[in-house]
Amino acid sequence: MRIFHELTRRSGIHGASHPVRRTPYDKARLVARHLTGLVTRNPFLGSYDALVVPHPRKPGGVEIYTDELRTILGDRALILDSGINGTPLPGSRNLDFFTSAAGAVHRRQVGDRGISTALRELTGVSVPVGSLLAREVAKHQRLRALYRRLLRKHRIETVYVVVAYFHQHIVGAARDLGIRVVELQHGAISQFHLGYSYPGRPAVADQPDELWCFGSYWTDVADLPAGMTTSVIGTSHLPRAAQKDPRLAVFLSQGTIGAELLHVAESVAKVDPSLDVVFRLHPSERASDYTIPAGVRLSTDGSTLDLLASATYQVGVSTTALFEGMALGCRTAVANLPGHEYLARPITRGHALLMTSPNQLTSAPLCSTPEAYYAPSTLRSGLAADQAE
Known part of the structure; x- marks a missing residue:
């Protein structure tokens, strides 16, 4: 997904899909929040049997995709909500300090086995695949091990996650431990979406067991990875019809x-x-x-x-x-x-x-x-x- 975003941005086909812009002051405040969160938002404290990972976007302060789920689960659920690219939900916990630290130390580049060259020959666009691999793989491995510890500590039975393809370290940690993973749909799915479309339905590592969909249209609009099932659970976030x-x-x-x-x-x-x-x-x-x-x-x-x-x-x-x-x-x-x-x-x-x-x-x-x-x-x-x- 990150390579795709770089490819479309550098080719001029698309702009940045969700640009994050921080001033030096913003970065300093973020570090301060990370340090404070080590004490005030420590997810290893307490006792839970479900983990919910919401979406970072919260229009009007409401995270619409897990709002109903969190209400139903109540105190049973550990709400793990990052404050890196948004405002975390009240009462939620996070591991933001470790998330940032996990990606801060890595080699500048690793060998990509000719992927960069082949991609450039195919598209005419250069993408730093080796640099992306050096950062993302190391970060994934460190966070995956950390989340295994968290899931074991609480004996989590089900992980509910929004945007699973950007939380593969959490999904992977759960799969390592045989814990059920449910993804809640958050947006449009199509055969062109690299987070969901795997033509021929091959086996793909670190994918959720289930995808809960807004409606029947989404259950077969793309070839999901082998073993992933779909269910229609609908939605409660749409407002009532108004005068047009x-x-x-x-x-x-x-x-x-x-x-x-x-x-x-x-x-x-x-x-x-x-x-x-x-x-x-x-x-x-x-x-x-x-x-x-x-x-x-x-x-x-x-x-x-x-x-x-x-x-x-x-x-x-x-x-x-x-x-x-x-x-x-x-x-x-x-x-x-x-x-x-x-x-x-x-x-x-x-x-x-x-x-x-x-x-x-x-x-x-x-x-x-x-x-x-x-x-x-x-x-x-x-x-x-x-x-x-």
Whole structure:
């Protein structure tokens, strides 16, 4: 995944997907939090039988993917929430000091057996594979051993994790000990997503046992690794339907294609001045990243989901918010930009329109089966059945 991000960034196809920008002051504060956390957020203290690893992104202070799960599990669950790239949940624990330290000491480079050369010959782009291997493999091995100690200490029975492909040290430690690992879906999955798509379903090391999905659409949209099963547990994080504004058209930005999408928004505003064209930033973006043209309104405050609940039209490329908007009754257009392939199946099914011209937006369709993407939550009954077994 890291090599892919470097390849697309250095080739100019995409920008940084979730850019992290820290000043020297930010870095000093982070070190201070790490040291404080050694005492105040030590996860080796207490007694638990489940481990929950939430998503670092928390719109409005709420981590939507594990919120219901954490409520149901209550004091049984150790919440391990990093503060490195976000604000940790109240009462959570972390091993941030060790996470940062594990990646700080390593060789500058290791041999990559010609991978860098082969990749450059294939794509014309140089990626420092040897440097990535030197840092990431050493970090993984150290953290995997540390998490084995943590899981043994608490006799954890189930690990629940969001974004498992960025927590493979935790997943690997659990698999070493024969502990069940459940991943909770956090975003769009497709055959192009390197975190989930393994054509032919080969055996892949350090993968979860189960993937709990928002709806039935996600259970077969990509070839998961051999042995990984899927279940539909639905979701409770979508707001209720709201009164639709017939003029509101929301453009859902992402760091990878934000500048290009803004040009599309400008074109739509020029073609149809009656529309209220809103350019909604991704949480990892900043207003200073863009110069907003006339006819387009920038949106950074409040909830993206609440905004989509009142919008008639939505436009994006590959963001998860497009699927959420379909479930919230938006007419959906997919901009013809790199990454639109993620929405190929909804487009084929008539749930979305591939927009190649700005005057097509008002012809965008409604999704006829939104529950296929976001079903009502069955998490409570599912966990009860697990415990009964």
